[in-house]
Amino acid sequence: MIIERLTTPALRLLEGWYWPCFLKPLRHKLVERRKTKLEEQLRRYQELSPAVVAGTASPEERTEHGRLTMLQRRSPSPAPDMPTRIGNTLRAAETRPVDKYGLDVVSVWPHFWLLLPDTARKEIATARVSLDASVTACIWGVLFVLFAPLTLWAVPAGLGVAVVAVVAWVPSRAEVYADLLEAGFDLYRRTLYEQLRWPTPRNPKEERTQGQVLTRYLVRGSDSTIPVWGSDR
CATH class of the missing domain: 1.10.287 (Helix Hairpins)
Structure with missing residues (x-):
């Protein structure tokens, strides 16, 4: 249970957050x-x-x-x-929907997640579990070094697992998770507009602007009279 609680902070550390x-x-x-x-x-x-x-x-x-x-x-x-490959991979997944559709992933994710079909949610959740498991392997590798007083082999074995996890396992699984996250917005962002009764954008340029407005609405609300619910525009 302790290791599970440490997974998210450890991933943030590998991304480049929380550095001293x-x-x-x-x-x-x-x-x-x-x-x-x-x-x-x-x-x-x-x-x-x-x-x-x-x-x-x-x-x-x-x-x-x-x-x-x-x-x-x-x-x-x-x-x-x-500063790290892992951090830039996951940041890219968060920024690309903003660049393409004006939708801020962090702000709209709770709403968007509830609207995803079961298949998409399962794939994204599985990828996230796999990513967390690779981070957990890194943590266990580092902790295994603590057995050094019992056997010196614990040092190269533990550090070896940790290095392989950081260099190969975590980055590759982060890429899979990032691709699925972005694909979710590519395929199902229209559902977010429909469920919020928000006018559907007519072209890419308009969508970027509408996405920014929709993001602000979900974060702070609005007292504007536009859009009118149920209308096409």
Whole structure:
């Protein structure tokens, strides 16, 4: 039970939240490093895009273009603001619905979750459980080091599990969870408008504006006479 309670704080720590004050310089350095790296990746992506679109790119260039596309997808907009890969992956899932639809994930999530069909909720919940399990493995790996007085093998075994969890298990499962979270908004955001009797946007530009207004309404309410419930506009 204690380990379960520690899972969420540990995940926040792996994301880059809750770092001690003395680690702030390191956090800032890592964020700036990721911003610089993303800028380089974006320049290379723009260099490759014309040939890829024209169909004249080599197989190696197409492969590199696809890899760069995925890396950009894992970065929050407008630039990385977390010091770790895990943090930026999850932040990207939170910011992309804002960029595309004007919907703030944190603000509308309780309402949105209740409207998801059972299949979608099950898939997202399963992905979250898998993510938490990988974080739990990291915690157990660190705690296993405490058995060092009984056997020195506890140190490399525990640290090995923790490192593998941080480097491989947690990031990969965070990506799955992030993809499903974003897909949920891509597919079912219209249901949120319908259930709130909010006018359905007619185009992407209008949807971004409507999403921002809807988010503010859910957070603070409104005394506006617009929209009129039940009307098309």
